Amino acid sequence: MTPLISVIIPCYNQSEFLEETLLSVYNQTYNNWECIIVNDGSTDDSETIAENWVLKDNRFSYFYKSNSGVSNTRNYALDRVKGNYIQFLDADDVINNKKLEISVGLLDNSSAKNEKIVISNFRMFSENQSKSTKPYCVLTNDLFTYDNLLYKWNETFSIPIHCGFFKASLFEEIRFPENLTAQEDWIVWIALFKNGSKAIFIDKPLALYRQNLKGRTSTKSLHDDQIKAYKYLKTFLNEDEFYKLSIVLISRYYRTQEEIKRRLRKVKSSKPYQTGLMIKKVLKKTGLLKISKSVFPFFLKFKAKD
Numbered sequence: 001m002t003p004l005i006s007v008i009i010p011c012y013n014q015s016e017f018l019e020e021t022l023l024s025v026y027n028q029t030y031n032n033w034e035c036i037i038v039n040d041g042s043t044d045d046s047e048t049i050a051e052n053w054v055l056k057d058n059r060f061s062y063f064y065k066s067n068s069g070v071s072n073t074r075n076y077a078l079d080r081v082k083g084n085y086i087q088f089l090d091a092d093d094v095i096n097n098k099k100l101e102i103s104v105g106l107l108d109n110s111s112a113k114n115e116k117i118v119i120s121n122f123r124m125f126s127e128n129q130s131k132s133t134k135p136y137c138v139l140t141n142d143l144f145t146y147d148n149l150l151y152k153w154n155e156t157f158s159i160p161i162h163c164g165f166f167k168a169s170l171f172e173e174i175r176f177p178e179n180l181t182a183q184e185d186w187i188v189w190i191a192l193f194k195n196g197s198k199a200i201f202i203d204k205p206l207a208l209y210r211q212n213l214k215g216r217t218s219t220k221s222l223h224d225d226q227i228k229a230y231k232y233l234k235t236f237l238n239e240d241e242f243y244k245l246s247i248v249l250i251s252r253y254y255r256t257q258e259e260i261k262r263r264l265r266k267v268k269s270s271k272p273y274q275t276g277l278m279i280k281k282v283l284k285k286t287g288l289l290k291i292s293k294s295v296f297p298f299f300l301k302f303k304a305k306d
Contacts, residue, residue, distance in 0.1 A: 003108050005100050006083030006168065007035040010073035011091035015045040017210065020129075022053050022060070024094035030101035033087075035060045036077045041067030046091075071176035071184045078171050084108075086168050088161045092210045094129065095162060096120075099206040103165035106200050117192065117199040118165040119144060120206035129208055136209075139163070141201040146193040150241065151248050153186050161185045163207045170197060183229035190233070 007025050011018055025035050037050045037060060050062040065076060074088065085104055089095060103118040121139050123132040137157040142148075148156070174191045176184045230249065234242055 002030075002032045003084040003104060004082060005030065005033040005085045005087055005104060006077075006081035007033055007087045007089055007100075008074060008077040008081070009035060009037045009089050009091055010040055010070050010077065011037060011042060011046050011050070012040040012067065012070070012073075013042045013044045013046065014091040015042070015049055017092035017212075018046055018049045021089060021091050021094055022049070024097065025089070026053070026057060027097045028095075028100045029098050030104060033059060033100060034081075034083060036080060037062045038073045038077050039064045040070070040073040041065065069178060069181055071178045071180060075175045075178065078175065081168060084168055086166045086171060088164065090162065092212050093160070093162050094208045094210075096204075096206040096208070099165070102202060102204075102206065106202070107165070107167060115198045115200045116167040116170055117197055118202060119159060119199050120163050120165070120202040121204055122160055122163050122207040122209050123205040124211050125208050126211045132205070132208060135205075139201070139203075141203075144193070144199045144201065146190070149186075149189050149193050150237075150245060153189075155252055158186070159189060160207060160209045161188075162209075164189075166192075170195075177229075177232055180228055180232065183226055187229060187232060191236070194236070 009021065009025075022035070022037070025033070035053075037053070039046050039050060039062070041064075047062075047064065050060070053060045054062050063076070063080070065073070070090075078086075085107065087095070087100060087103075099120065103120070106118050107115065119139070122135050124135055125132040139157060139159065143152070143157050170192060174188060174195075177187050180187070230245070233245065237245065
């Protein structure tokens with residue numbers, strides 16, 4: 001008997017991508033799956049698109065709930081899965097049509113006694129899947145350890161959640177942190193590997209990650225969520241782990257600030273900057289600066305010294 005795979009798709013106002021995402025599930029070469037679509041209070045056409053797929057194929061199921069964030073939405077779906085395995089998929093991403101078949105073949109195997117996760121590589125795309133580009137980080141098998149996930153996440157690598165494929169039993173105790181709107185994937189990956197989970201790595205791009213400039217990880221709230229994630233980790237890391245993580249994050253922040261300062265000094269020493277600065281000083285002395293600001297926005301980029 002072939003095991004059932006539960007595909008979880010949370011969606012919030014991503015109707016322009018949802019059709020393509022659901023099609024990538026429908027086109028899977030592995031047939032024994034259920035797809036749970038949870039609408040997190042969308043105000044666009046997500047409901048219509050989802051309901052059309054439910055009518056087309058009864059392996060799709062659809063739920064609507066009031067808006068409460070992606071973590072709560074995934075947890076809502078986790079409470080309703082029937083499968084032996086779980087595939088997470090955001091409403092703007094897609095998976096290769098053989099991802100489920102390859103992944104379940106590796107885990108549903110007598111030789112895979114300790115491995116409970118399959119992680120595949122990925123590529124990036126914007127609009128056209130056939131014009132995908134290299135991923136934003138290089139995934140390798142040696143990265144998938146508890147220490148690397150805890151201390152090197154967002155610096156050396158991160159793992160899009162749909163690169164993963166999981167035994168459902170892993171989520172009997174683990175849930176996504178609902179007080180975060182970003183970095184929630186990091187928390188879950190850490191929790192999974194802290195429990196001793198091991199992964200099988202497929203060095204093939206079986207997941208496609210959409211570069212969506214309107215996405216939630218492009219917002220200004222990302223920094224706040226990194227701080228919230230750090231505070232959240234304090235609740236289940238031991239004292240030594242939390243201390244080491246604190247040092248790592250402080251050092252990383254310091255290096256970032258130094259790099260920003262270096263680049264700023266380089267810009268200020270460039271000829272275009274110095275020329276603009278000189279022109280702005282002349283305009284200020286002649287009383288024309290106020291007029292020039294409305295006529296030539298270019299000059300607003302330069303900060304004149306008194």
